[in-house]
Amino acid sequence: MYSQSALPAVRSAPHGAAVTRNSTLASEVGCLASLHCFRNARRAETVNAEQPSDRPTLAGQNPQPTHDPDTTPADGESHGQEQEDVDNRAAVLQDLHNTSATGSSRWSRLGAGLLSVLASPSVLVLASFITLRTLVVEARFIPTESMLPALQVDDRLLVDKLSYLFRTPERGEIVVFHSPYRFSPIGHGVSDPFRGQCALTALPGLARVFQHPKCDAYIKRVVALPGERVEVDPRGQVWINGERLREPYVDRTCDDLEPLCQQPLSAQVPPDHVLVLGDNRPNSQDGRFWGFLPTDQVIGRAWLRFWPLETSGPLPPGYGTGTLSGLGQPTP
Template identity: 50%
Template sequence: MASDRSKTNAGNQHPFWDFWGPILFMFALYLGIRQVLVEARYIPSGSMLPGLQIQDRLLVEKLTYRSRPPKRGEIVVFNSPYAFDPALKTPVRPSAVRCALVNLPLLGLIPGLGNPACDAYIKRVIAIGGDRVEVSPSGAVTLNGQRIEEPYVGQACLVNQQGMSPCRTLNVTVPKGSVLVLGDNRRNSWDGRFWPGGAFLPEQEIIGRAVFRFWPFNRFGLLND
């Protein structure tokens, strides 16, 4: 009988699923959490200096904007302008699954898998729907007729004696359902001032709100909006 039970148990074993089952389950769990709750992102450029440094690792939460719209001053992560800007977006937008795979470690290096529409950007919300906003040649912001203080801005755009600057100005009203986002490093940020199809970020293109820096440890903690 013992021999028969051993044969039965051996016949019920599935080595493939014994090994890969837990791995696939954890991968699906990871994708689910990443899609719905929170995901980790890193800072690839200096557009948010000095507050966010290159290679900082952040947690981006995705629940807040399910119940309310973005607020001025919040730091948001959003889909690349190549996904929504009418002058840039590709004819066929990559699927969410493909973009999730592209952003996994190492997989994004596979030739042909990457797509600029799968990239994510991080900027600060400066104005919301209905706001009248002006951005000067130096990158200073006037909101609804009032110049706003921006202690997080580290580098203004350089302005010559003729008042000219390589940075573009804006004088616009933000439409409902959209926001205007700018980088804290006004001198070096590809943001709403420069997008060829328009200055505004549709709210539905926002991935989430950057709330916590977990690396490096000497700057570990909550992000201040």
Template identity: 40%
Template structure:
């Protein structure tokens, strides 16, 4: 006659003890958090990142404290274009005084000759239409030819922008990415137009 096993006695192949399950939950939680951090850093490094606007140099297009998404991926496949609003690291000369990235609009492309005079920007002798600027530039600059692999960038608030007309051109390798979407404030939610 076989005996009925004691119901209070744990079978040999029973699931792990509660303390072991708690340990597994902690390990899984740490793995999940670690993977999330790695993915977030990977996305921020190679795909997109959020930035805010600290100054009025891009008025009226971008206002102080606007929050933007910067596309870092597309410039791996295409070259920056005139009209793109770009975030870039300071040039070597500027990096002695500034650590933070700048945001400006690309106006001049490699090989082009630019001049600012009579309240107008001229590219290769032809005036360009700029309906996005705060006011006409009240300074004269150039004519100057942009070296290969470099870009001329200006703020949309032309007369109140520390940009290429002060310190020169931006090397291609300094460009981090292009501003594509404003996500804050909500009443200004939308794309950042190239305007060209």
């Protein structure tokens, strides 16, 4: 930057022109030197921004960076610091990896333990039992005399649960069905079982512990089909559309002294319903008391007796099917 006081000095001193010019030149050189010094200082500040110098910079000289031996690390120390930083970062990454690996290992062990439990023989047997019982077949026993003489007390049966997925029950078939306390007026006022209670009664050894009227299953024989006009007289004999049904499986009818037979019935079977009766008419609480059975309450068809061994074997389809007296043929 030029000095503004030098120019008037040149104009006011014409006789001392040489002296004035010399002083003016000296002033300009000083200003140029100062400008050069300023630029060098700025350059030095830029280059040594991270290492400022405490010594002043002379005009016309390039600034020399200075190093404090107490604060500026040597090359070996700098390399060691960098290596330490790298090692620290590697250690952090390794810790993260170990933590992730530990978590994965924990879940792996948990999964392996759960898999070993699920693959144990007892669990597989239980799962197979539940699957078969739910979808295909289930075992039942006869607790009462209502189906004598065809089925004896304590007979063990296998119930076919697949057939009625494709067709409706036929006359003469022995069917297992849900308790009428579920669908009949006789169940009014009876509390409902808790959720899952009926499933527990199906497990071995738990039937008596969790028994409930609405969880029971009944077994009877189909005697009348949807749309038929059915009558059951006081002796327990069945009439279909005005013709008597021959029932070779019934070896005992009612007499006037047996109160269970004092339930005559005369009605038309509604759609999607059947009438079921016990073979032992004097000793069976059946459709005469609680009405027609909805077909969606049927669990399955009595298919095979497996106990006792001397009477074991499959029950033929339509086992003991009755005939109409006027036709002498199985009823349609």
